[in-house]
Amino acid sequence: MRQHSVARKHAHRAHYHGHSLVRLMPAHAADLPALHRLLLDLNADVWAESPAHVDVRAADAEALTEALRQSLSVGVHAETIVADVEKQLLAPYWRAIDKRADATSRPSVAAQLHDPKSWFAEYHDLNEIYEWYQLLTVTHKDRITITRNVGFSHEGRELMAVRFTNHASTKATQIKKQIYVQGGIHAREWISHSTAQYIAYHLATSNDTAITTLLDEAEVVLVPVVNPDGYAYTWTTDRIWRKNRRNNGHGAFGVDLNRNYPAHWGEGGSFTNPFVDKYMGPSAGSEPELQALMAFFDSLPRVVAALDLHSFSQVILRPLGWTGEDAVHESQHKTVGDAMARIIKSVHGKDYVSEKLFDFVLTSGTATDWFYMQSRPLTNLFGAADGKSNDVATMKKMALPPEHATVFRPYSFTLELRPLHPGFGDGFFDGFMLDPSEIVPVGEEVLPAFLHFARFAMENVLTEVR
Ligand SMILES: [Zn+2]
Structure with a gap:
């Protein structure tokens, strides 16, 4: 019962089940700007850029990587940084928020x-x-x-x-x-x-x-x-x-x-x-x-x-x-x-x-x-x-x-x-x-x-x- 009411209480929260965070590296660093532009066009959520790679949240990393390879016609190496954004990043975060909200003696x-x-x-x-x-x-x-x-x-x-x-x-x-x-x-x-x-x-x-x-x-x-x-x-x-x-x-x-x-x-x-x-x-x-x-x-x-x-x-x-x-x-x-x-x-x-x-x-x-x-x-x-x-x-x-x-x-x-x-x-x-x-x-x-x-x-x- 308690589980149920907690779930309903937070029904408005956005979840990212199955999303991963991947580091994408084109075979040649010179292709990085094109890769980056393409990611933005695809409405990918870019979390970080560097001269060598782009880190991006993807609902389906494999499909994204394949689409990039085809559009750019160059090799794109993908390395998973976070396999499940929901489980590994957000769930612990929401638990901490809930714990904070439930605390009876927070200092003013x-x-x-x-x-x-x-x-x-x-x-x-x-x-x-x-x-x-x-x-x-x-x-x-x-x-x-x-x-x-x-x-x-x-x-x-x-x-x-x-x-x-x-x-x-x-x-x-x-x-x-x-x-x-x-x-x-x-x-x-x-x-x-x-x-x-x-x-x-x-x-x-x-x-x-x-x-x-x-x-x-x-x-x-x-x-x-x-x-x-x-x-x-x-x-x-x-x-x-x-x-x-x-x-x-x-x-x-x-x-x-x-x-x-x-x-x-x-x-x-x-x-x-x-x-x-x-x-x-x-x-x-x-x-x-x-x-x-x-x-x-x-x-x-x-x-x-x-x-x-x-x-x-x-x-x-x-x-x-x-x-x-x-x-x-x-x-x-x-x-x-x-x-x-x-x-x-x-x-x-x-x-x-x-x-x-x-x-x-x-x-x-x-x-x-x-x-x-x-x-x-x-x-x-x-x-x-x-x-x-x-x-x-x-x-x-x-x-x-x-x-x-x-x-x-x-x-x-x-x-x-x-x-x-x-x-x-x-x-x-x-x-x-x-x-x-x-x-x-x-x-x-x-x-x-x-x-x-x-x-x-x-x-x-x-x-x-x-
Ligand atoms: Zn900013």
Whole structure:
């Protein structure tokens, strides 16, 4: 009887019985891009890409491999990584969720606010996350302000922004540069939500001089959950859901928010089929989540750096995504991206690759390209009443001398966090389901890289003549 009611209680959950995760390698590495494109055309769920292979979830791996071999007329080697996604990955995950829900004595969010060991020992659902940021703000008013209801999702959930700066240090004449960070644009990438929390917690509480000086001189603006509907859906219904929850009709749901930005929208790496994971949406910037967040970004006049948190693959990706040509500020982006990789490696020895987004995978309509396109008058950064700079050191280091440049643009990165490849590290499959024991180590390696990024961007503003 009990079994029966449990099954009915969770009847809404998506299951993937018999699906496998396979690693596909063409006989010649040169055929990989064609293989990858074909997989996307076939609406295969690509979990990870590398220069040598593509990892993909398949309902029928044998049929998929055969179709690929025929279409490409080259050999394709398939190696099974996970034989049964439902049994091996999702069932243990749902058991853990149920156990969590049934627990009679979970510590409250308030109790965990001052107990980071407890808070960062697990992932948290949307309500807990929002409550946590609200409580963090109340407890650290000297450093944080919160903007509730920045906008709303398709299903009416709130978008929230959290802003960090040392209010006491702000002089009347001081113009603070802004660093923008967002997490959770892809629902299933839970480590990105957690890493945003890790950064936020340290900005709120740390007295490390790298943080206190950053907050003295700048403002960090964080949107912790870009896709609240999708995230809630991964907790209740489908753990490997990626998109938002737009109702596309005919039983199709969701737009890939990171293919929907009006930044060369629809120019490759995204799809017009509303059933697929990388559906670009009905028009550029069509989604309410992005409309709200783009308007919010527009309201920030001095953003010199933007970071979009994702998982997984351990890569640090700079513009551009839609073309292989160098961005105007390729050399500056490469310098700071490479430095972030070195910093991350120095913490726990993890290798992150620093490269152009296009070289990782062709994409269009992404946050990273859109942020980089947002140029602002250079005068926004220099607000002294007499028109002269109050920040001579910064001006000297600019890409163009300020007397020639007229606009500045943000540095912009996509950061794909751990793991490197999906696999059974320590007997536990990670991929999107990164073990919660890695929340803290990932935070520990990303925080100093983030602080370096912010500092570098503040001191080497990207400028341009317009
Ligand atoms: Zn992502």
